[in-house]
Amino acid sequence: MSVVNNIEDGEIDIVIGALHSDLRPFMSAWKSIFSRYHLIIVKDPDLKDDLQIPEGLSFKIDIYTKSHIDKVVGSSTSIAFSGYSCKYFGFLVSRKKYIVSIDDDCVPVKDADSFLIDPVAQHLRNLATPATPFFFNTLYDPYRNGADFVRGYPFSLRSGITCALSCGLWLNLADLDAPTQALKPEKRNSRYVDAVMTVPARVMMPISGINIAFNRELVGPALCPALRLTGEGKVRWETMEDIWSGMCVKVVCDHLGLGVKSGLPYVWRNDRGDAIESLKKEWEGVKLMEEVVPWFQSMVLSRTATKAEDCVAEMAKRVKEQLGGSDPGFGRAAEAMMDWVELWKKVGSGPSPV
Amino acid sequence: MAPPSPSHVAPLLKDELDIVIPTIRNLDFLEMWRPFLQPYHLIIVQDGDPSKTIRVPEGFDYELYNRNDINKILGPKASCISFKDSACRCFGFLVSKKKYIFTIDDDCFVAKDPSGEEINALAQHIKNLLTPSTPHFFNTLYDPYREGADFVRGYPFSLREGVPTAISHGLWLNIPDYDAPTQLVKPLERNSRYVDAVMTIPKGTLFPMCGMNLAFDRELIGPALYFGLMGDGQPIGRYDDMWAGWCAKVIADHLGLGVKTGLPYIWHSKASNPFVNLKKEYKGIYWQEEIIPFFQSAALPKESKTVQQCYRDLSLLVKEKLGPIDPYFQKLSDEMVTWIEAWEELNPAAK
Numbered sequence: 001m002s003v004v005n006n007i008e009d010g011e012i013d014i015v016i017g018a019l020h021s022d023l024r025p026f027m028s029a030w031k032s033i034f035s036r037y038h039l040i041i042v043k044d045p046d047l048k049d050d051l052q053i054p055e056g057l058s059f060k061i062d063i064y065t066k067s068h069i070d071k072v073v074g075s076s077t078s079i080a081f082s083g084y085s086c087k088y089f090g091f092l093v094s095r096k097k098y099i100v101s102i103d104d105d106c107v108p109v110k111d112a113d114s115f116l117i118d119p120v121a122q123h124l125r126n127l128a129t130p131a132t133p134f135f136f137n138t139l140y141d142p143y144r145n146g147a148d149f150v151r152g153y154p155f156s157l158r159s160g161i162t163c164a165l166s167c168g169l170w171l172n173l174a175d176l177d178a179p180t181q182a183l184k185p186e187k188r189n190s191r192y193v194d195a196v197m198t199v200p201a202r203v204m205m206p207i208s209g210i211n212i213a214f215n216r217e218l219v220g221p222a223l224c225p226a227l228r229l230t231g232e233g234k235v236r237w238e239t240m241e242d243i244w245s246g247m248c249v250k251v252v253c254d255h256l257g258l259g260v261k262s263g264l265p266y267v268w269r270n271d272r273g274d275a276i277e278s279l280k281k282e283w284e285g286v287k288l289m290e291e292v293v294p295w296f297q298s299m300v301l302s303r304t305a306t307k308a309e310d311c312v313a314e315m316a317k318r319v320k321e322q323l324g325g326s327d328p329g330f331g332r333a334a335e336a337m338m339d340w341v342e343l344w345k346k347v348g349s350g351p352s353p354v
Numbered sequence: 355m356a357p358p359s360p361s362h363v364a365p366l367l368k369d370e371l372d373i374v375i376p377t378i379r380n381l382d383f384l385e386m387w388r389p390f391l392q393p394y395h396l397i398i399v400q401d402g403d404p405s406k407t408i409r410v411p412e413g414f415d416y417e418l419y420n421r422n423d424i425n426k427i428l429g430p431k432a433s434c435i436s437f438k439d440s441a442c443r444c445f446g447f448l449v450s451k452k453k454y455i456f457t458i459d460d461d462c463f464v465a466k467d468p469s470g471e472e473i474n475a476l477a478q479h480i481k482n483l484l485t486p487s488t489p490h491f492f493n494t495l496y497d498p499y500r501e502g503a504d505f506v507r508g509y510p511f512s513l514r515e516g517v518p519t520a521i522s523h524g525l526w527l528n529i530p531d532y533d534a535p536t537q538l539v540k541p542l543e544r545n546s547r548y549v550d551a552v553m554t555i556p557k558g559t560l561f562p563m564c565g566m567n568l569a570f571d572r573e574l575i576g577p578a579l580y581f582g583l584m585g586d587g588q589p590i591g592r593y594d595d596m597w598a599g600w601c602a603k604v605i606a607d608h609l610g611l612g613v614k615t616g617l618p619y620i621w622h623s624k625a626s627n628p629f630v631n632l633k634k635e636y637k638g639i640y641w642q643e644e645i646i647p648f649f650q651s652a653a654l655p656k657e658s659k660t661v662q663q664c665y666r667d668l669s670l671l672v673k674e675k676l677g678p679i680d681p682y683f684q685k686l687s688d689e690m691v692t693w694i695e696a697w698e699e700l701n702p703a704a705k
Binding site for chain 2: 146150
């Protein structure tokens with residue numbers, strides 16, 4: 001067992017939502033990086049075929065399927081754990097302090113010498129060092145080797161605050177929306193921006209679920225599987241669940257005085273799907289976003305909400321009251337958020353329910 | 355038809371941009387910049403002893419102002435222009451007649467990107483200024499208007515037009531812009547990390563603006579870029595650009611203008627003496643603890659729709675809220691007004 005950045009390997013769960021049944025290429029690609037950690041693989045309940053995992057892997061994996069989800073969650077919940085939302089089940093049943101979650105169509109990036117770049121280590125570095133959301137540092141993350149706070153940065157703000165969420169990026173197939181990718185079908189992201197930075201307080205951002213890590217103890221309940229598009233699909237172009245969840249998490253972090261970082265690490269995202277096909281479904285998500293952004297930006301939570309679950313409960317109420325009328329999707333999201341908080345209270349801690 | 359060869363393509367904004375350089379030493383550094391900067395008009399602000407002759411390298415088109423010129427042009431209003439401090443550069447902003455300004459220090463050289471190519475810093479600044487900013491929502495792939503980048507999934511379409519960019523803040527390789535205490539603790543640290551990104555600083559977020567490698571739209575934000583009272587006879591130094599940056603950001607946020615930071619890099623060659631710096635910065639280090647909350651909570655009246663009006667409002671707030679800290683701020687507040695008066699006098703169309 002080793003310790004990196006004062007975080008022990010045993011404090012981490014790698015949570016993978018399996019939307020593909022054949023995980024052999026994925027697991028082979030990640031073997032050298034993931035092998036020291038415990039893995040939770042949650043199979044999309046809609047996936048009919050059995051999961052295929054390479055034989056003889058030396059690391060510890062727990063695999064959860066529809067039957068586990070049904071057992072723990074029951075049938076009376078409004079939360080749907082299908083598609084990309086299956087990974088939230090992994091977040092729920094994990095008992096580790098930190099979670100790293102990467103989509104199953106991503107592989108590690110190779111550097112100039114063909115060595116694999118380890119995104120888990122970078123995520124942990126991001127989470128283990130303070131965030132600085134109250135003043136922008138022009139040399140980006142001041143805790144990185146070779147960087148520091150610049151002239152003019154107030155000294156009282158230099159100790160920073162705890163970083164609760166680390167949002168990584170993607171080379172090759174970037175997380176663009178369907179209209180953008182459809183317009184430029186050949187466009188791939190080849191720019192490696194060597195920076196991590198804190199997203200300033202009260203600044204909203206689109207948090208992609210493709211490559212993230214978080215402090216489960218501090219913000220676990222705030223990542224919630226709530227907003228489902230009616231035509232939600234099995235490619236990122238056909239979902240908004242992570243974008244909605246991300247807005248909730250950012251509001252919660254800003255309220256609780258926790259930091260969110262964005263930038264490194266990168267993962268390599270394989271080509272998949274057809275943006276033009278997905279356009280038909282994604283329009284709904286795009287329309288919904290237009291409404292919710294101003295609403296999230298003006299959200300002020302009450303002082304009595306001192307924990308993530310209280311924040312989510314309060315937000316859920318407001319979603320129902322203030323947004324529920326404009327689109328049934330919001331009403332359903334509010335229900336899901338309330339169910340999620342209850343679920344978290346019931347099985348989010350204590351002995352594992354699976 | 356073949357595209358025109360580079361020599362036939364006119365440098366962008368050649369007749370719309372001035373380069374302002376404060377100097378007290380010499381302008382030898384311009385030799386290295388010649389391929390990129392020669393087509394542009396220079397405004398040299400000579401600090402220190404006006405009887406000294408500053409030689410401008412052959413072939414550059416320029417106007418030069420020393421302290422005598424500043425006193426002659428501004429008369430009693432010259433009190434707002436600092437002496438023996440690079441803050442005097444803002445005199446160049448005042449007298450320029452162009453839409454855009456690029457300002458650079460005389461110890462900043464051409465840097466190379468990771469592929470070994472020399473960086474045309476001015477060309478990058480121009481790209482930054484001519485493309486919109488996105489201060490209302492953070493784009494995780496940074497400046498979406500850059501080639502190779504775009505808005506990510508989840509970025510509201512209603513915010514994708516962006517807002518006009520008022521300021522482009524560049525960075526520095528080699529000697530980083532650290533304060534004196536950090537310089538003392540890490541005298542050997544060099545910035546060798548090339549971060550290939552430009553990004554908009556979100557609305558409501560303040561930043562430390564460095565004047566070493568800076569460009570701005572003078573028509574959009576010029577009057578806000580007063581570099582304060584520093585240097586000779588003043589209790590503080592090395593906070594000129596910081597002050598201008600905080601004022602400008604508050605005003606830019608109020609008026610719906612954007613501020614970008616990141617590329618381009620220049621190569622900063624000279625490390626100033628940290629002990630000298632400490633003496634200059636000393637008061638600023640603890641004053642900024644009060645100054646920052648002041649700017650973070652500064653609210654300008656809705657009716658203030660011009661930069662000059664916003665700046666006047668800010669000067670009143672400075673007097674009221676920062677005046678009690680030290681008489682310096684009362685003087686600064688007065689000179690902020692003097693600056694706006696000088697700006698309006700020299701730029702009558704801008705009133």
